[in-house]
Amino acid sequence: xSGVTQTPKHLITATGQRVTLRCSPRSGDxxxxxxxxxxxxxxxxxxxxxxxxxxxxxxxLERFSAxxxxxxxxxLNLSSLELGDSALYFCASSVGSWGGSEAETQxxxxxxxxxxL
Amino acid sequence: EDKVVxxxxxxxxxxxxxxxxxxxxxxxxxxxxxxxxxxxxAPTFLFMLTSSGIEKKSGRLSSILDxxxxxxxxxxxxxxxxxxxxxxxxxxxxxxxxxDGLTFGKGTHLIIQP
Numbered sequence: 001x002s003g004v005t006q007t008p009k010h011l012i013t014a015t016g017q018r019v020t021l022r023c024s025p026r027s028g029d030x031x032x033x034x035x036x037x038x039x040x041x042x043x044x045x046x047x048x049x050x051x052x053x054x055x056x057x058x059x060x061l062e063r064f065s066a067x068x069x070x071x072x073x074x075x076l077n078l079s080s081l082e083l084g085d086s087a088l089y090f091c092a093s094s095v096g097s098w099g100g101s102e103a104e105t106q107x108x109x110x111x112x113x114x115x116x117l
Numbered sequence: 118e119d120k121v122v123x124x125x126x127x128x129x130x131x132x133x134x135x136x137x138x139x140x141x142x143x144x145x146x147x148x149x150x151x152x153x154x155x156x157x158x159a160p161t162f163l164f165m166l167t168s169s170g171i172e173k174k175s176g177r178l179s180s181i182l183d184x185x186x187x188x189x190x191x192x193x194x195x196x197x198x199x200x201x202x203x204x205x206x207x208x209x210x211x212x213x214x215x216x217d218g219l220t221f222g223k224g225t226h227l228i229i230q231p
């Protein structure tokens with residue numbers, strides 16, 4: 001158990017809908033990262049927040065958005081869902097975001113499996 | 118565009134064998150290279166290698182970073198069936214305002230036969 005929690009575990013929804021995925025980082029971690037894993041694309045980085053501020057962006061679609069709240073939990077919002085958005089969404093956390101040190105080691109949550117029908 | 122390539126894609130060996138997994142990368146502003154093991158669900162962290170820590174060891178697993186060749190290897194000695202998993206290599210790149218995040222390779226699927 002990494003200490004990172006994600007809810008819900010599974011989510012089934014229809015095309016065109018909007019969903020929110022939630023992540024609570026490990027105690028003491030200030031950074032939260034979101035990833036998408038699908039069979040054809042592998043693991044892809046979406047976005048990172050550090051202490052409430054967006055720090056880095058990867059391959060995140062405009063239909064997707066995220067935020068990190070003052071208590072450091074984060075939410076990933078996916079809207080106008082398409083069949084291709086079906087994937088496993090991971091959240092990871094780390095202590096910091098600088099330095100090339102062990103503080104950047106990321107610990108992954110169990111993931112939310114999203115199925116868009 | 119940052120790129121991470123792992124080889125082989127798949128490997129089947131017998132219990133007790135030693136395996137070497139390869140990872141090569143082309144990234145701008147390299148910061149560190151990470152190895153993860155993914156079994157059924159979420160990746161679990163194995164090692165992080167940086168310019169100041171180019172060799173790591175933990176039990177039967179060890180990893181070396183070759184910054185000149187832009188590559189890394191992950192060695193597993195005396196393999197056990199529990200080592201069967203997908204091993205992911207990822208590179209952390211840095212862009213001035215903070216880490217850009219990880220670029221992952223496609224992984225090496227390792228199967229250990231009893």
